[in-house]
Amino acid sequence: MKHFNPRAAWAIYVREVMRAMRTAMQSLLAPVLTTSLYFIVFGAAIGGRMESVGTVNYGAFIVPGLLLLTLLSESTSNASFGIYMPRFTGTIYELLSAPVGVAETLAGFVGAAVTKSLILAAIILLTATLFVDYQIKHPFLAIGYIMLVASAFSLFGFILGIWADNFEKLSIVPMLFLMPLTFLGGTFYSIDMLPGVWRSVALVNPIVYLVNGLRWTFYGTSDVNIWLSFGITMGFLTACIAVIAYIFKTGWRLRT
Amino acid sequence: MSEPILEIENLTKVYAGGFKALDCVDLQIAKGEIFALLGPNGAGKTTLIGAVCGLVRPTSGTIRAFGEDLSQNWRGARARIGLVPQELATDMFEPVNRAVSFSRGLFGRPSDPGRVEEILKSLSLWDKRDEQIRKLSGGMKRRVLIAKALAHDPELLFLDEPTAGVDVELRRDMWKQIDQLRDQGVTVILTTHYIEEAEEMADRVGIIRDGKLLMVDDKSAMMARLGRTEAHITLANPLSELPASIARFPVHLDGGGRNLCYRGGDGTGLGKREVADLTKALTGAGIDYIGIEITESTLEDIFVDLVEDRP
Numbered sequence A: 001m002k003h004f005n006p007r008a009a010w011a012i013y014v015r016e017v018m019r020a021m022r023t024a025m026q027s028l029l030a031p032v033l034t035t036s037l038y039f040i041v042f043g044a045a046i047g048g049r050m051e052s053v054g055t056v057n058y059g060a061f062i063v064p065g066l067l068l069l070t071l072l073s074e075s076t077s078n079a080s081f082g083i084y085m086p087r088f089t090g091t092i093y094e095l096l097s098a099p100v101g102v103a104e105t106l107a108g109f110v111g112a113a114v115t116k117s118l119i120l121a122a123i124i125l126l127t128a129t130l131f132v133d134y135q136i137k138h139p140f141l142a143i144g145y146i147m148l149v150a151s152a153f154s155l156f157g158f159i160l161g162i163w164a165d166n167f168e169k170l171s172i173v174p175m176l177f178l179m180p181l182t183f184l185g186g187t188f189y190s191i192d193m194l195p196g197v198w199r200s201v202a203l204v205n206p207i208v209y210l211v212n213g214l215r216w217t218f219y220g221t222s223d224v225n226i227w228l229s230f231g232i233t234m235g236f237l238t239a240c241i242a243v244i245a246y247i248f249k250t251g252w253r254l255r256t
Numbered sequence B: 001m002s003e004p005i006l007e008i009e010n011l012t013k014v015y016a017g018g019f020k021a022l023d024c025v026d027l028q029i030a031k032g033e034i035f036a037l038l039g040p041n042g043a044g045k046t047t048l049i050g051a052v053c054g055l056v057r058p059t060s061g062t063i064r065a066f067g068e069d070l071s072q073n074w075r076g077a078r079a080r081i082g083l084v085p086q087e088l089a090t091d092m093f094e095p096v097n098r099a100v101s102f103s104r105g106l107f108g109r110p111s112d113p114g115r116v117e118e119i120l121k122s123l124s125l126w127d128k129r130d131e132q133i134r135k136l137s138g139g140m141k142r143r144v145l146i147a148k149a150l151a152h153d154p155e156l157l158f159l160d161e162p163t164a165g166v167d168v169e170l171r172r173d174m175w176k177q178i179d180q181l182r183d184q185g186v187t188v189i190l191t192t193h194y195i196e197e198a199e200e201m202a203d204r205v206g207i208i209r210d211g212k213l214l215m216v217d218d219k220s221a222m223m224a225r226l227g228r229t230e231a232h233i234t235l236a237n238p239l240s241e242l243p244a245s246i247a248r249f250p251v252h253l254d255g256g257g258r259n260l261c262y263r264g265g266d267g268t269g270l271g272k273r274e275v276a277d278l279t280k281a282l283t284g285a286g287i288d289y290i291g292i293e294i295t296e297s298t299l300e301d302i303f304v305d306l307v308e309d310r311p
Helices: A004-023 A024-049 A060-088 A092-097 A104-132 A139-163 A167-187 A196-201 A208-221 A226-250 B045-053 B073-077 B095-104 B111-121 B139-150 B170-185 B195-201 B219-226 B270-284 B299-307
Strands: B004-014 B020-030 B034-038 B060-065 B079-083 B158-160 B186-194 B206-209 B212-218 B229-235 B251-254 B257-262 B289-296
Touching: A004 A024, A004 A104, A004 B095, A024 A060, A024 A104, A024 B045, A024 B095, A024 B212, A060 A092, A060 A104, A060 A139, A060 A167, A092 B045, A092 B073, A092 B079, A092 B095, A092 B170, A104 A226, A139 A167, A139 A226, A139 B206, A167 A196, A167 A208, A196 B170, A208 B219, A208 B251, B004 B186, B020 B060, B020 B186, B020 B212, B034 B195, B045 B060, B045 B195, B060 B219, B073 B095, B095 B111, B095 B257, B111 B139, B139 B158, B139 B170, B170 B186, B186 B195, B206 B219, B212 B219, B229 B270, B257 B270, B270 B289
Parallel strands: B034 B186, B034 B206, B079 B158, B158 B186
Antiparallel strands: B004 B020, B004 B060, B206 B212, B229 B257, B229 B289, B251 B257
């Protein structure tokens, strides 16, 4: 065996997906319930009394942002836990001693995290139809963009899971960085609603570009240039792959 | 030595803090042999195994397995190597059967429920196949680790203290298992604290201390070279000095001249023969004795002498 080991990638993928099924309450039901509450409060209750944003009614306007909010946090935490737990329990020895390189590891761990995120996204979008009326203008682009974002943040989560040396570090990044940036990234509002200075400040937040990219695939409108959104997402994904390749090359935090 | 399956040359590992865990280690392992690596805690046994298995990045030196340089063709070699770690590291929530099948896939082998069944049966785990690993006893968990390491039918198997913390019965079972692996042509390298284990199973023994391999030899050659017989002969009447016919043996007087102590031989029976000659010489010299106690040194004595720098 000199090249890619597909059986290993598949074995890791299946085990990780099964792990999610074992913890379905935590992996699927909890985020769906949280997002549903957002839809009820902001979409149905408050949204019904709000003006439309552009041509999109407020309840529908927040769907892509809320979807992204869940995608970012779940992709990150699924992938980070996926690789952190073997490090924590010591079972990583098996992965490191196997004929498995960066490609198989990512295909397995990140592939499983992306799969979970896509299942989650589908459930959230179906749940959203119960509370708000929305339509997706570019459904295939939306699926592609969701996959891209889920992949990028699963890769980011993978890095987080290798960097973290305790459970606190594992949860601190999603809680203290991702969540606030997503809330401030135009999930519940168009950044055009912000006064001049704050609009400029908001444009520094990379999540703004992700939210608007997804919103464009839903409604064909965006606060920022769609190509810039796509470029930033691809750039983030590429940077994560480069960091992971470096980690495997040097063995940082994996091999002593 | 027959065809080497593993060749380690000048292997050194210095950890980030400056601790030198391995110091220019050279070692060759022949195909099909059982090799026991003995050494006190912190001697470098686990680091050596880790370096071969990809858990530790060597500072310098080369490792070739199956004729391939591990720094180049690591995939091919790792697919043929199995590792049973010292720690009971398992995915606690996985059922036994699935954990073992996972290991097989991870090492690039196609799914084979029949082979997994064989392995589980050989380790008395078949009845526990659907149990979550966390529900098993410590000994059973150790068996699961062995089953996982065997799942891809490795040709070279590392067992890092396989019987640490397991009861005597299980230890004997594992020895049988290792014997079976030997019959199947699997090369086994094991580290152990139990000298009895090395004596029982190993063809060759290596003794490591402070990251240096002090000695590597056939177990029987090592016993022959460093083994000793000790005899304590209680004399009927104390002696102040030894007659020439007795002094030619490696003996000395102890206990106020009442005990005659012999220390000699080579671990292959020479010592016992000399003690018999000594008793005849005592009778010939008219020296009466009332008791004889003979002990043969074990591999453990040799090991202790070596690691404690005794002469």
